[in-house]
Amino acid sequence: MKSAVKLHPYIYNLLIEKDFDEFGAIHLRDALLKITDEYADVKEARKFIRRQLLRLEALGFIYKIENSNGRSKNLYKKTESFYSTTFIPRKLPKNSRLTAVPEKTKLPVLDVDLFFVDLRKEKTVHEAKLAVILSEIEEYQSLMERFPSRKRCFIELYQQAKNQSAALLGRVTALSKVLGLHNDEHCAC
Secondary structure, three states: OOOOEEEOHHHHHHHHHOOOOEEEHHHHHHHHHHHOOOOOOHHHHHHHHHHHHHHHHHOOOEEEEEEEEOEEEEEEEEOHHHHOOOEEEOOOOOOOOOOOOOOOOOOOOOHHHHHHHHHHHHHHHHHHHHHHHHHHHHHHHHHHHHOHHHHHHHHHHHHHHHHHHHHHHHHHHHHHHHHHHHHHOOOOO
């Protein structure tokens, strides 16, 4: 009985689990960068893929297809030997510089949390606008009291500001109620 051939876990993922059949080094490199954050540099990822491809080619599991449509590209294809061999992912050696970098501990951020963060920001913006509009209303009232003969000039602006403040107050109140439900944990959204 033939023993299983050990592959690097990333190569195992790409060639066995994702089932790349005809591929180039660039295809594998790009796919590798999508499945791991281990490589900060694209160049390092390319070198890793290149070494793995050379090893698989030397073992007879893949072969190079010379393809020149406009410009020359090296593509690889799995051999019959590849399909008849059992592969298993090997464990990374402890001294390997490819040892998985421990991920920073992150608290899970839920969509609901982001939703409420956005609502709080929106409420703050509306409250700031409301404060400005209320100051504007006070100023129109002051101008109408100081210049009663010109009251007609200010009355339309005063009414517009009052309507705007009512709309903003409604928004702030609605957002406050929704956030209040969240704080009471009655909201199962």
